[in-house]
Amino acid sequence: MTHRLEIPNIEWRRVSPRYIVVDLVGTLVFGIISCVATSLPALLFGNVLLWAIPASLAVIFIITLALTPRRVRSIGYQLRDDDLLFRRGLMFQRFVAVPYGRMQLVDINRGPLDRAVGLSELKFVTAAASTGVVIPGLTSADAEALRDRLVQLAESRRAGL
Amino acid sequence: MTVRDIIEPGARLADGQWHRLHPATPVLKGGIALLAIVGVIIVNIRDILIDVVIGGGDVPSDRDPLVWIYEHEFAGLFALALLAGVLLFVGGFYLSWRMHRFRVTDEQVEVQSGILFRTNRRGRLDRIQGINISKPFLARLFGAAKLEVSVAGQNANVQLAYLGSAAADELRREILLRASGTHSAAADAAPSAGGVIGQRVSELLSPELDPDAAPPESVVQMHLGRLIGSLLLSGFTVVLIGGIVALVVVTTTTRQPFFLFGFVPAIIGMGGFYISRFTRSLRYSIASTPDGIRVGFGLLSTSNETLPPGRIHAVKVSQPLLWRPAGWWEVKINRASSSSASGAAGQANTTILPVGNLSDTMKVLELVLPGLVDPAAIEMLERGMLSKGGDDGFTNSPRRARILRWFSWNRNGFAVVPGAVMFRSGAIWRELVVVPQARLQSLGMRQGPLLRRLRLATLSVHTVAGPVVARLGAIDKSEAVDAFGAISAAAVSSAEIDTSHRWRMTLPPAPPQIPVAEQP
Numbered sequence: 276m277t278h279r280l281e282i283p284n285i286e287w288r289r290v291s292p293r294y295i296v297v298d299l300v301g302t303l304v305f306g307i308i309s310c311v312a313t314s315l316p317a318l319l320f321g322n323v324l325l326w327a328i329p330a331s332l333a334v335i336f337i338i339t340l341a342l343t344p345r346r347v348r349s350i351g352y353q354l355r356d357d358d359l360l361f362r363r364g365l366m367f368q369r370f371v372a373v374p375y376g377r378m379q380l381v382d383i384n385r386g387p388l389d390r391a392v393g394l395s396e397l398k399f400v401t402a403a404a405s406t407g408v409v410i411p412g413l414t415s416a417d418a419e420a421l422r423d424r425l426v427q428l429a430e431s432r433r434a435g436l
Numbered sequence: 437m438t439v440r441d442i443i444e445p446g447a448r449l450a451d452g453q454w455h456r457l458h459p460a461t462p463v464l465k466g467g468i469a470l471l472a473i474v475g476v477i478i479v480n481i482r483d484i485l486i487d488v489v490i491g492g493g494d495v496p497s498d499r500d501p502l503v504w505i506y507e508h509e510f511a512g513l514f515a516l517a518l519l520a521g522v523l524l525f526v527g528g529f530y531l532s533w534r535m536h537r538f539r540v541t542d543e544q545v546e547v548q549s550g551i552l553f554r555t556n557r558r559g560r561l562d563r564i565q566g567i568n569i570s571k572p573f574l575a576r577l578f579g580a581a582k583l584e585v586s587v588a589g590q591n592a593n594v595q596l597a598y599l600g601s602a603a604a605d606e607l608r609r610e611i612l613l614r615a616s617g618t619h620s621a622a623a624d625a626a627p628s629a630g631g632v633i634g635q636r637v638s639e640l641l642s643p644e645l646d647p648d649a650a651p652p653e654s655v656v657q658m659h660l661g662r663l664i665g666s667l668l669l670s671g672f673t674v675v676l677i678g679g680i681v682a683l684v685v686v687t688t689t690t691r692q693p694f695f696l697f698g699f700v701p702a703i704i705g706m707g708g709f710y711i712s713r714f715t716r717s718l719r720y721s722i723a724s725t726p727d728g729i730r731v732g733f734g735l736l737s738t739s740n741e742t743l744p745p746g747r748i749h750a751v752k753v754s755q756p757l758l759w760r761p762a763g764w765w766e767v768k769i770n771r772a773s774s775s776s777a778s779g780a781a782g783q784a785n786t787t788i789l790p791v792g793n794l795s796d797t798m799k800v801l802e803l804v805l806p807g808l809v810d811p812a813a814i815e816m817l818e819r820g821m822l823s824k825g826g827d828d829g830f831t832n833s834p835r836r837a838r839i840l841r842w843f844s845w846n847r848n849g850f851a852v853v854p855g856a857v858m859f860r861s862g863a864i865w866r867e868l869v870v871v872p873q874a875r876l877q878s879l880g881m882r883q884g885p886l887l888r889r890l891r892l893a894t895l896s897v898h899t900v901a902g903p904v905v906a907r908l909g910a911i912d913k914s915e916a917v918d919a920f921g922a923i924s925a926a927a928v929s930s931a932e933i934d935t936s937h938r939w940r941m942t943l944p945p946a947p948p949q950i951p952v953a954e955q956p
Contacts, residue, residue, distance in 0.1 A: 358924055369882045371880045374878070377876075
């Protein structure tokens with residue numbers, strides 16, 4: 276039996292599977308750069324023990340890459356009647372509920388990789404910095420529709436700070 | 437557009453017209469620098485004056501520039517340059533005073549300033565987070581005060597420095613009245629009798645709270661002994677004693693007295709810390725007014741802040757270990773704005789009660805949490821502070837959490853009462869965090885691999901940034917999921933009925949009846 280956190284009676288909306296590619300490429304590029312950079316001391320000094328650093332990094336990145344599809348599938352959100360529910364994370368699970376009236380602004384960001392596969396990232400900002408709701412891997416049409424919907428919902432439930 | 441100067445106290449400032457600041461503003465703003473420069477010049481010139489008046493005295497040093505000028509007969513030229521400099525200086529200050537103006541309308545407070553680079557800042561009245569009237573010592577002698585309207589955000593305050601004391605009090609009352617949602621008729625300010633000197637003296641001696649706007653007595657009296665005791669028993673003192681012990685050990689073992697000299701500046705700094713903390717807290721007062729709570733601090737330089745209802749986002753009651761035998765507590769709050777007056781005395785203005793015993797603390801908590809009207813909820817507050825844990829209304833960590841919370845697992849818990857969420861933690865350093873549901877920004881729940889093995893989770897309530905962090909670790913996983921649902925529903929319903937941003941518009945409705953998360 277697993278002791279994972281699960282919120283009852285929620286049908287999660289998942290992000291586009293194309294985001295797996297974006298995440299994989301991003302992790303791969305970062306992984307190669309950090310492995311190469313940490314290999315330099317080993318190459319320069321010829322000390323065999325120094326290879327331990329890039330090797331352990333490589334192992335970490337390979338595990339991260341292997342888990343990426345599952346991690347992306349774990350990202351979910353749902354618009355409930357009065358609040359936005361968001362989840363992400365596999366090993367480190369995180370759930371956030373934000374009442375619509377608390378919304379200060381919605382950001383849509385597109386990185387170069389996101390643009391290549393037609394995805395966007397939506398960021399929901401409240402007055403609390405720790406809210407940190409960022410929904411990656413939405414198709415651009417979805418992201419814009421979601422933003423408009425959120426703005427409309429926030430307007431109708433406007434509250435003080 | 438006409439601009440009116442503030443000359444008579446009690447003039448109506450909030451009439452939507454442009455006004456200027458107190459005429460002594462340039463002196464107060466640039467005053468210290470000006471005095472210092474004049475002082476240096478006078479000290480240098482003294483010998484020359486003696487030489488001129490008495491004659492025959494020998495002017496000692498020729499390295500001094502002023503002496504050199506005098507000896508080389510450039511005195512006339514120098515005097516001219518000095519005069520021009522002073523004129524430019526004074527003219528600049530005068531111009532900047534002329535250009536600096538403000539107005540208060542029904543919707544906003546607006547300030548224009550700057551000679552070459554004009555700035556225009558507006559604050560919306562219904563977004564006011566607090567109004568602070570501070571009086572630095574020099575300004576108090578002139579009968580001037582700085583009025584600061586805090587709006588949500590970092591460094592987003594509208595500052596009116598300086599106004600006349602009476603004018604500042606009156607303006608605060610007007611602004612709060614407008615922000616509250618009522619558009620009342622003007623309150624007639626009674627012109628104060630007596631000469632200028634008499635007025636200054638009475639202002640200096642008068643209590644911090646202006647009598648017609650607030651009940652004059654504070655609900656908490658700061659006792660001298662308690663204040664000194666709290667300072668001596670603070671964590672800072674523990675660190676200080678540790679440092680002194682280390683210093684003694686190092687000096688005796690190395691037999692090098694030089695280390696001692698290195699610490700002289702640090703010791704002076706620490707003395708300064710204690711003194712500023714002491715003088716700031718000595719005349720502490722807190723009182724309830726129709727427009728929110730009013731907190732006053734300061735002995736020589738005073739500050740007096742009004743926080744309208746619903747501007748307090750989180751409250752933390754905590755007890756340092758050394759305060760425990762005495763039963764003292766400290767209360768801190770989170771608020772959406774930061775006042776520039778905070779850093780002045782080394783103690784942030786988020787500390788709303790520097791030290792108090794249990795009954796003081798309860799009085800302050802009732803003021804800062806006006807939504808908690810239920811006697812049961814107030815009882816919960818007390819239990820949250822004092823209880824050793826167990827089955828007392830709080831949902832505590834299960835026994836298996838004692839690996840993570842060695843001593844406090846039985847006390848580490850949460851409670852959802854009508855209108856607020858309470859997080860209690862710490863058996864040694866006791867702490868209670870209360871977040872009004874209507875101010876809650878979002879709600880989080882997380883679990884890592886370790887907590888998963890233990891079937892535990894972490895619950896956090898996200899509020900605006902401040903010294904209070906509402907996070908509770910190591911609670912039962914299914915309790916956390918239930919609480920997550922209950923609190924998120926409560927947050928929405930509390931926010932819907934919350935009208936505190938226009939607090940006089942309607943009578944405050946009763947907080948919603950939210951069921952407390954069920955006990956297992």
